[in-house]
Amino acid sequence: MTKARVISRLHGGLGNQLFQYAVGRAVALRNGAELLLDARHFNGDNSFQYDLGHFAIQARVAAEDELPPAKNRPLAYAWWRKFGRSPRFVREQKLGFNERIDGIGADCYLHGYFQSQRYFDDIVPTLWSDLSFREPIGGENARMGERIRTGPSVSMHVRRGDYITNSKAQAAHGSTELAYYQRALEEVRARSGQDPVVYLFSNDPAWVRDNIKLDAELVPVAINDGSTAHEDLRLMSLCDHNIIANSTFSWWGAWLNPSHSKIVTAPQQWFASPKLSNPDITPPGWLRL
Template sequence: MNGHVITVSLIGGLGNQMFQYAAGKALAERHGVGLALDLSGFRNYSDRSFLLDRLRVPETVVSLAQPRVAEKDQKQFARALWKGRVDRLLGLAGLPKLASSPQEYREPHFHYDPAFEALGPRTVLFGYFQSERYFGCIAERLRDWFSPREPLSDAAAEVLARIECSRLPVSTHVRRGDYLNPGTAEFHGILGERYYRQALDRLEAGIGQESTLFVFSDDPTAAEEILNFVPKSRLVLVRGDPQRPWEDMALMARCRHHIIANSSFSWWGAWLNRSPDKVVIAPRAWFAPNELKKLNIHDLYPPGWVLV
């Protein structure tokens, strides 16, 4: 097995990085080989930065004297991105695509790909892998690895104390921010009051009692307006530090139940909750209507999650 390693190209925000890492780690564990993290995608990506080193991810627990990623693995993302662009142009011209390296695996579609299980011990992974089916075999260890490496900040610790004192804390995620940008909104879609009203009705009908909503949002003012139908006495607006998103995710996971947005961030906040009795309400409209027509999102939702 000497020299064998799985390489995963990372890109996107914290939630996306966690999906990509989880799939790569599961494959590496299956073969008993190491995992290399290719960070080259962040070089020209000013909106997002590498954040897995803020969690207990073993591949990032290295001495400062060691490079985080082997130099030969640094350019995998850039090569894959270049190939994707060329393939699109060739496709428009009716020409065959470039030949892929036999060791390179490019995620073929949004839903789970059973061919993933047969990949070899020297594979380079490129994709998003947004399904628990890729990494369910290491779920409990992932929950350990995806916990914050450092103690919570004072502000986050205060929120945690409120969650622990609450009789029935429910994390509620309202995603705005970049989802409002032209193009992004057309792809992701934006959840409004109707979704949150239906989600809360469904949740409380199931658990038979009123809850306290701990509201996580990149736009607290918009979140408060959307949740106007909830008495203010039952709302806790969590004003987290945008530079420390892993803290908000960890706080979500400590709530009893979850109303998530169409966001990988709150997907993980709910998934990291170890309780077998948790209720997770998720939106059927994970993407905007036109995108939903093109994508099979069935494998995105773990068994038992309630769709509204």
């Protein structure tokens, strides 16, 4: 007898892939099903890559014959979307938490961003295990990790790259203003009673070096590139506190921080576009500034 299955469509960068894995894992566990990952989106034309292999995830990348038709087969794809029963196509209806996902059965194909901890609140301990890193930290990252651990420390993530150069991404997200980072650092200082070293993470380290001016000890972290982005995520999680951007990447850097006393700040304005809203983007206890 074939085991029940849940298929999660992966797309976007590492932060998005982690959310798509987490919701799929939650649905699969609730149904005693196997989780398969549709990674077809990561082909030669994609600026992103499949990044979940760096983690101890409990899922496998599906073979082509295990997946429903892709868009490069337009007639078969349209037929499946309109009439297909296996797997059932389940699309995210809005950017906030979709309650119907909690009760959905197996043999489904999940398509969306699913950017809320509420999708996987019931399996958080399991995800902590799943999202441990497969390989030990090494080299320059290990040395930076040791420096961070001398504490007190706070990660500060400045997301630029496609948020600046891609007109569609810029219109949707925009770039977080310096005033947010200044206020966030003040909040961390006030609430922790410490003056932490600020570890700066960005996909545009040169811009950050020239433009982020704060009354604090600043340590730019420019060790990794897109192919080793998971290492930046690991380093963020080692900091005592986290100041995140309007970015799922630093969201996960903060979420993976195991400290029970961590202070996490996130921008109040997550989207630049007034048409976009996700009231469930941050877990309880994180500060929105």
